Amino acid sequence: MQPLGKSRLEAFSDGVVAIIVTIMVLELKVPHDASLHGLVQLTPLFLSYALSFLVVAILWVNHHHLLHTAHAVTGRMLWLNNHFLFWLSLVPFTTAYIGENHLAPLPVALYGLVLCLAGSAFDLLRRDIARSQASDPALAAMHHRSSRINAASALLYLAAVPLAWVSVWLSLAIYLLVPAAYFMPRNIEKMAAGQQPA
Amino acid sequence: MQPLGKSRLEAFSDGVVAIIVTIMVLELKVPHDASLHGLVQLTPLFLSYALSFLVVAILWVNHHHLLHTAHAVTGRMLWLNNHFLFWLSLVPFTTAYIGENHLAPLPVALYGLVLCLAGSAFDLLRRDIARSQASDPALAAMHHRSSRINAASALLYLAAVPLAWVSVWLSLAIYLLVPAAYFMPRNIEKMAAGQQPA
Amino acid sequence: MQPLGKSRLEAFSDGVVAIIVTIMVLELKVPHDASLHGLVQLTPLFLSYALSFLVVAILWVNHHHLLHTAHAVTGRMLWLNNHFLFWLSLVPFTTAYIGENHLAPLPVALYGLVLCLAGSAFDLLRRDIARSQASDPALAAMHHRSSRINAASALLYLAAVPLAWVSVWLSLAIYLLVPAAYFMPRNIEKMAAGQQPA
Amino acid sequence: MQPLGKSRLEAFSDGVVAIIVTIMVLELKVPHDASLHGLVQLTPLFLSYALSFLVVAILWVNHHHLLHTAHAVTGRMLWLNNHFLFWLSLVPFTTAYIGENHLAPLPVALYGLVLCLAGSAFDLLRRDIARSQASDPALAAMHHRSSRINAASALLYLAAVPLAWVSVWLSLAIYLLVPAAYFMPRNIEKMAAGQQPA
Numbered sequence: 057m058q059p060l061g062k063s064r065l066e067a068f069s070d071g072v073v074a075i076i077v078t079i080m081v082l083e084l085k086v087p088h089d090a091s092l093h094g095l096v097q098l099t100p101l102f103l104s105y106a107l108s109f110l111v112v113a114i115l116w117v118n119h120h121h122l123l124h125t126a127h128a129v130t131g132r133m134l135w136l137n138n139h140f141l142f143w144l145s146l147v148p149f150t151t152a153y154i155g156e157n158h159l160a161p162l163p164v165a166l167y168g169l170v171l172c173l174a175g176s177a178f179d180l181l182r183r184d185i186a187r188s189q190a191s192d193p194a195l196a197a198m199h200h201r202s203s204r205i206n207a208a209s210a211l212l213y214l215a216a217v218p219l220a221w222v223s224v225w226l227s228l229a230i231y232l233l234v235p236a237a238y239f240m241p242r243n244i245e246k247m248a249a250g251q252q253p254a
Numbered sequence: 255m256q257p258l259g260k261s262r263l264e265a266f267s268d269g270v271v272a273i274i275v276t277i278m279v280l281e282l283k284v285p286h287d288a289s290l291h292g293l294v295q296l297t298p299l300f301l302s303y304a305l306s307f308l309v310v311a312i313l314w315v316n317h318h319h320l321l322h323t324a325h326a327v328t329g330r331m332l333w334l335n336n337h338f339l340f341w342l343s344l345v346p347f348t349t350a351y352i353g354e355n356h357l358a359p360l361p362v363a364l365y366g367l368v369l370c371l372a373g374s375a376f377d378l379l380r381r382d383i384a385r386s387q388a389s390d391p392a393l394a395a396m397h398h399r400s401s402r403i404n405a406a407s408a409l410l411y412l413a414a415v416p417l418a419w420v421s422v423w424l425s426l427a428i429y430l431l432v433p434a435a436y437f438m439p440r441n442i443e444k445m446a447a448g449q450q451p452a
Numbered sequence: 453m454q455p456l457g458k459s460r461l462e463a464f465s466d467g468v469v470a471i472i473v474t475i476m477v478l479e480l481k482v483p484h485d486a487s488l489h490g491l492v493q494l495t496p497l498f499l500s501y502a503l504s505f506l507v508v509a510i511l512w513v514n515h516h517h518l519l520h521t522a523h524a525v526t527g528r529m530l531w532l533n534n535h536f537l538f539w540l541s542l543v544p545f546t547t548a549y550i551g552e553n554h555l556a557p558l559p560v561a562l563y564g565l566v567l568c569l570a571g572s573a574f575d576l577l578r579r580d581i582a583r584s585q586a587s588d589p590a591l592a593a594m595h596h597r598s599s600r601i602n603a604a605s606a607l608l609y610l611a612a613v614p615l616a617w618v619s620v621w622l623s624l625a626i627y628l629l630v631p632a633a634y635f636m637p638r639n640i641e642k643m644a645a646g647q648q649p650a
Numbered sequence: 651m652q653p654l655g656k657s658r659l660e661a662f663s664d665g666v667v668a669i670i671v672t673i674m675v676l677e678l679k680v681p682h683d684a685s686l687h688g689l690v691q692l693t694p695l696f697l698s699y700a701l702s703f704l705v706v707a708i709l710w711v712n713h714h715h716l717l718h719t720a721h722a723v724t725g726r727m728l729w730l731n732n733h734f735l736f737w738l739s740l741v742p743f744t745t746a747y748i749g750e751n752h753l754a755p756l757p758v759a760l761y762g763l764v765l766c767l768a769g770s771a772f773d774l775l776r777r778d779i780a781r782s783q784a785s786d787p788a789l790a791a792m793h794h795r796s797s798r799i800n801a802a803s804a805l806l807y808l809a810a811v812p813l814a815w816v817s818v819w820l821s822l823a824i825y826l827l828v829p830a831a832y833f834m835p836r837n838i839e840k841m842a843a844g845q846q847p848a
Contacts, residue, residue, distance in 0.1 A: 064660055064714050066262055071467075071668030074269030079676065081343050082277065086350040090358030109343070113336045117329065120262050134714065138707045145675050145703070152680040160684030264460055269665075272467030279541050280475065284548040288556030307541070311534045315527065318460050462658055470665030477739050478673065482746040486754030505739070509732045513725065516658050 059128035065137055066123055072141045073116045076148055080105050083152040101155035108151040110235050111171060115144065115178060118202075122178075125195055126185050136181040143174035161220040164227045168216035171231075175210040179203055209234050257326035263335055264321055270339045271314045274346055278303050281350040299353035306349040308433050309369060313342065313376060316400075320376075323393055324383050334379040341372035359418040362425045366414035369429075373408040377401055407432050455524035461533055462519055468537045469512045472544055476501050479548040497551035504547040506631050507567060511540065511574060514598075518574075521591055522581050532577040539570035557616040560623045564612035567627075571606040575599055605630050653722035659731055660717055666735045667710045670742055674699050677746040695749035702745040704829050705765060709738065709772060712796075716772075719789055720779050730775040737768035755814040758821045762810035765825075769804040773797055803828050 084101055087094030119140075126133075150170045153163040186199035212234055216227035282299055285292030317338075324331075348368045351361040384397035410432055414425035480497055483490030515536075522529070546566045549559040582595035608630055612623035678695055681688030713734075720727075744764045747757040780793035806828055810821035 060714065060718055064664060064717075067265060067661060068664045068668055068710065070262060070266045071269050071665050072672055074266055075273055075669055075672040077339075078270055078273040078277065078343055079672065081347060082280075082676075083680075084344075084347045086281075086347065086354055088354065090351075090355035090360045092360060095360065095364070106340070109336075109340055113333075113340075116266065117332050117336070120258065120332065121329075123262075124258055131711065131715075134711050135707075138711070141671075142700070142703055142707075145672055146678075149675060149678045149680065153684075156680055156682065157684035162684045162686060162689065166689070265463060268460060268464045269467050272464055273471055275537075276468055276471040276475065276541055279545060280478075282542075282545045284479075284545065284552055286552065288549075288553035288558045290558060293558065293562070304538070307538055311531075311538075314464065315530050315534070318456065318530065319527075322456055463661060466658060466662045467665050470662055471669055473735075474666055474669040474673065474739055477743060478676075480743045482677075482743065482750055484750065486747075486751035486756045488756060491756065491760070502736070505732075505736055509729075509736075512662065513728050513732070516654065516728065517725075519658075520654055 060130070060134075062123055062126055062129045065129050065134060069119060069123075069137060069141060070116075072145065073112060073119075076144060077109050077112050080108055080148045080151050083148070083155060101152075104151050104155040107231060107235075108147055111231075112144065112147060114235060114238055115174065118178065122182055122185060122202075125189065125198075130184075130188070133181065133184055136177070136184050140174065140177040140181055143170060143177050146170045147174070159224050161224055164224045165217045165220035168213045168220070168227055168231065172210050172213035172217070175206055175213060179206040179210065182206065258328070258332075260321055260324055260327045263327050263332060267317060267321075267335060267339060268314075270343065271310060271317075274342060275307050275310050278306055278346045278349050281346070281353060299350075302349050302353040305429060305433075306345055309429075310342065310345060312433055312436055313372065316376065320380055320383060320400075323387065323396075328382075328386070331379065331382055334375070334382050338372065338375035338379055341368060341375050344368045345372070357422050359422055362422045363415045363418035366411045366418070366425055366429065370408050370411035370415070373404055373411060377404040377408065380404065456526070456530075458519055458522055458525045461525050461530060465515060465519075465533060465537060466512075468541065469508060469515075472540060473505050473508050476504055476544045476547050479544070479551060497548075500547050500551035503627060503631075504543055507627075508540065508543060510631060510634055511570065514574065518578055518581060518598075521585065521594075526580075526584070529577065529580055532573070532580050536570065536573040536577055539566060539573050542566045543570070555620050557620055560620045561613045561616035564609045564616070564623055564627065568606050568609035568613070571602055571609060575602040575606065578602065654724070654728075656717055656720055656723045659723050659728060663713060663717075663731060663735060664710075666739065667706060667713075670738060671703050671706050674702055674742045674745050677742070677749060695746075698745050698749035701825060701829075702741055705825075706738065706741055708829060708832055709768065712772065716776055716779060716796075719783065719792075724778075724782070727775065727778055730771070730778050734768065734771035734775055737764060737771050740764045741768070753818050755818055758818045759811045759814035762807045762814070762821055762825065766804050766807035766811070769800055769807060773800040773804065776800065 084098060084105060087098065147170060150163070150167040154167045157163045182199060182203055186196060186203070189195045189199070212230050216230040219230070220227040282296060282303060285296065345368060348361070348365040352365045355361045380397060380401055384394060384401070387393045387397070410428050414428040417428070418425040480494060480501060483494065543566060546559070546563040550563045553559045578595060578599055582592060582599070585591045585595070608626050612626040615626070616623040678692060678699060681692065741764060744757070744761040748761045751757045776793060776797055780790060780797070783789045783793070806824050810824040813824070814821040
């Protein structure tokens, strides 16, 4: 029998990610009056939505680049992908939790923990795909570089967890820093050249 | 490595747009009594749903035509597309906001602002795809024409924002005018011929 | 430029239909106690969900068979499809409305009206696709037969609208009759042979 | 006319399963205070979500393996697949029901009943696909083995239904046992080799 194609893994992941980013917007409950005050009160929820949209979109783009290198998938890859999607599926919950209780340490910490777990799960998937491509030195080097960036991001998110009890602003700064690093000029250039940013 | 294909960008966009149009209908809360009065009260929500369905569907059809011209995508295109989907994902919120507070200026203005931002984001994506196709004069001319229409629509939506404080009816007239122009007889003929309406 | 492919029309329709059938189940609100009584009270909602799942699934299967015959799509077909999806997207609303107010005439009538409109919209799409295939007599004959069945179903749904004020049971009988006719033994045989049931 | 391809059946199933796993997370209502106590109270809901995610993911992976063996689909297969998706679509309801009333027999029993019905529906689909491949002895043997595993799982779920009134812990043990068996070392090895685990 032929090896499993990657199209359904991609289609299923695209579906889950599309739903994750879209249901987060359902947490933006419509104010029952049309005053500016009611709208302004939604600001923390809106900002947490925008940040989570960005983080999930980065993971989706990385997923796109990663799967682009793969030709066939194994049952093991399907499960490492499901594991990644499980942690990602908790992002709407932690986004709403941080949006409703914005400056409390527990929601801020939990937000970082879930992103750390999702990022680590993504790296496990990357390592498995990299193993199946060990014979291509260019791909292996690329996966190795990307894996180090993934690990650095996951460690930063992990550090943000206890820091939330020191100051939630430190944790929030980390949550802004990680996507900002992704969009550094050097990476934008790579993107324009069709490569995966580090 | 091969350039990124466009299939996942399309699949992800299709997923997000499918969810956007479908979750808007969740705002049509079922009346708890079966009287005609209860149903009639849903009329503004229903009309705002129908208008938003139409606007989102036009953007989806234009997205379909635009991506049809592209052969490969760059990381930059993925991000311009994500940027477009972000503003589009706010349409269910502004639709429910206008539907619940129908004749108040702020919701009417915000509705136009989000459509202006979504339309502008779509035009940024179009310009990037057009740049990659600059060597084909027929495509370049088509993108140039479409881009002018996109800009005109975005400007009309922008004008509707302050006009909402003059009269919400002026803004609502603009929101009806833009899709109506799309379905002018001249454009319908083009569609029948398999072209993108201007 | 090449004609538009049908893959995105199919993917978008699959997405919308998948969301429609799945969000209907969200109306089955979990009882807050674990008694048999609380569960039994959900029976009308469950039955209306099961019926709507069946009706939407029949339309999806027919859509699948219909698009299977098409090779390329025009802008006009995209819009006839969007028009069909618009009416279909109202089915979760009418399902919840009938489920919450089960024996009242207005919800029962509205349920039939929306199905009549969705079925008619589907037939408009079929006629447009049939027109583009007029040169193939076998396909033309198949579309003609199917169109008559579509028209008969839509008329039955239309008849159910005023009948709801005579007796809701008459309308409900029609809503059960239409899918039952679809699954008649003669049609099951055709399905097994890979044809579209009439 | 060509036989129906399997791509839309796969895309529709992927969409429905993606929505099912993602809307279950909406049941994790955000606590309105940021205390550890509020978060801890969500534990049963979280555990029921994690278990259901796992069970639905196993069925999706099996569906992926099963459809991988099929080349074309019949109308009958479309309907057996819709039947499977119908029972699967009830999993978010039974998950929320068990999560809100965790140690009551009725929700625990209903959870098993729906999984038994979904598993049996999946087996009906498998048998139909197997029948169409009877000429390939390797595939026939594989389907036969998998079918016995499916039947054993469905019987275990069925046994869990009455056992819930003896002790909910017995039923819950069965719900953990079935996925655990799926991930036994022997099966993990098969997955690594690209085969479907038994």
